[in-house]
Amino acid sequence: MRAIIIGVALTWMTLLLIGGGLMLLRSRDMLQRIIVSDLLASIVIALLALLSYWRNTSYYLDAALALALLSFVSTLAAARYYADGSPF
Amino acid sequence: MPDVYSQLHAAGMASGLGAITILLSSIATRDPATITDAVLVIAFLLLTAPISGHAIAWAAYRRRAAHTTPPAE
Numbered sequence: 001m002r003a004i005i006i007g008v009a010l011t012w013m014t015l016l017l018i019g020g021g022l023m024l025l026r027s028r029d030m031l032q033r034i035i036v037s038d039l040l041a042s043i044v045i046a047l048l049a050l051l052s053y054w055r056n057t058s059y060y061l062d063a064a065l066a067l068a069l070l071s072f073v074s075t076l077a078a079a080r081y082y083a084d085g086s087p088f
Numbered sequence: 089m090p091d092v093y094s095q096l097h098a099a100g101m102a103s104g105l106g107a108i109t110i111l112l113s114s115i116a117t118r119d120p121a122t123i124t125d126a127v128l129v130i131a132f133l134l135l136t137a138p139i140s141g142h143a144i145a146w147a148a149y150r151r152r153a154a155h156t157t158p159p160a161e
Contacts, residue, residue: 042103046110062126072136076143083147
């Protein structure tokens with residue numbers, strides 16, 4: 001039962017990842033690309049959490065934490081670069 | 089999606105409701121290490137999602153790119 005639920009969730013998050021990739025390919029604006037990359041990072045964080053539940057190991061959540069930190073810094077730098085022409 | 093602000097709202101829903109509820113379901117694993125890491129990730133997401141959303145919305149406001157609706161396809 002648990003494997004079925006986690007399998008369905010993993011399949012759905014993978015489909016959402018494919019949809020996000022298509023949205024990234026269809027984006028026509030720089031700001032839209034920044035938003036979609038932030039969204040893809042949250043989807044990959046959720047995928048890593050589901051993988052950690054699937055395999056009963058907690059190390060994937062450390063990778064999710066590092067990915068959250070990296071995506072936060074990259075989104076902030078990209079948005080500030082787009083607004084001001086320089087990240088600082 | 090009419091403009092950048094609506095897309096930002098939807099992205100905030102995905103990060104705030106989707107990822108955080110999936111991380112909250114770590115309670116069902118009954119593993120203390122997993123739950124601790126998930127709580128750390130939830131705290132980090134709750135701390136940083138509003139900051140990055142504010143940065144994107146501020147960039148859209150500064151460049152005035154959000155007030156023009158893209159052409160329908």
